[in-house]
Amino acid sequence: MIDGKIITAVKALARYESFREAAQAVGTSPASFSRHITQAEEYAGNILFERRRNGAQLTAAGQRFLSLLDDLDDASSIFEQGVEQLRATGTPTLNIGCGPLTTRTLVNPLIEQLLQEMPELRIRITVSATKEPLESLRRGILDVAICDLTHTPDLSDLDIQVIEKKPVSFWARPQHPIHKDAPVLLADIFRADLIAPKFHKHWQAAIAAVLGGDQKAWGAVEKIPKVECDDYGLLADLACRRDLIFGGMRDAVAQHATLGLLKEIPTKQELNWNICAARRKNVSFPALDRIWNSLSERPT
Known part of the structure; x- marks a missing residue:
């Protein structure tokens, strides 16, 4: 199994395209960072980065390797989520991701309603204004995301419903x-x-x-x-x-x-703000279905 430090180094260099900046970002010495990149290329059996005077850029093999690392992240997240659910057998958990616009006016009433109807339910809420809720949704970390989805190019694997349209x-x-x-x-x-x-x-x-x-x-x-x-x-x-x-x-x-x-x-x-809800297609359990139906009943 590839070492986590090597994975971190590859992702950092792909982002910063500079050995020095990437090493600083991950908090390691330039020598150690360079060694991790060499180890990654030995592991992959390919040159992953084209070294240039002004930085480093992913090769075709590097892009493929980075994509495989993303797949590994997804699989690891699903595994950890499954283990956590296994540990909590008998106690249903609903994981909600939302943007800061929706916490008081939309999410709070839904949570209150759910807890009244399903007192044994455990709820986790992650608040973020960036695109992470959708990425976490696809990985199985979240069960439902309530946020602004207008910036997302591909929603083919998700069920979407518009909840509110309000002016900024x-x-x-x-x-x-x-x-x-x-x-x-x-x-x-x-x-x-x-x-x-x-x-x-x-x-x-x-x-x-x-x-x-x-x-x-x-x-x-x-x-x-x-x-x-x-x-x-x-x-x-x-x-x-x-x-x-x-x-x-x-x-x-x-x-x-x-x-x-x-x-x-x-x-x-x-300017109008569209608040939407999203969940993965073909995923269903009582707490998720209940909150999804409640969202569907809201006037837009």
Whole structure:
């Protein structure tokens, strides 16, 4: 079996394309890192990286080897999940992945309902604004993902349902100067100091289009948001203290708005956020079916 340090080294070099940066990223010496790459190539029987003066790039064999490592990760994850379920025989577990937009307004009521109907159920919730929930779903780590799926190119192996379609809203403390010009263009919002979760490629493209769609617009997108965090409570609290614009759904700042700490910024255009649910096809058990049916019953 291939050593874990070798796997880590190969993945790091494929990502950074630099022996020095990759070694720093994994926290090992350049000599040890180089040795791990050599061991990987001996193990694979092929040259995995083309060495260049300005870095290293995967060869065709390296790309295939990296793909096999991903397959190994998937198999290992499914194995660990199966063992964990075996250990917990008799105690059903539902694993939910969601984005920060959905935790209070959508996931919490569902959890409350499930626990009332199935008091023996154990629930694990993973919150992330990136694409990891779908990757974990495919590996069997999650049973259902509730998040923004618009950036995912291939959904053929998943069941999908749209749960909510809501406009993105923008908020700032009442003293923020942008309120004087309201309603404002979306471009004005994105040229200001914006705080939000991580923007995936779909949202980056949408924002770049708002800013003009040229090279300058994409350069600006790379600097957005000014503060990036998946914790909406943290971002809302920060917007109350500084002249920073918070972007998200109204439900996430309802308490701050009621207290007069944040004020919505009217805009001349609208961006919509589609919240979807996903599960693997042909996977079914009582707790998963119950939450899936509950999601289906929600008005979009």
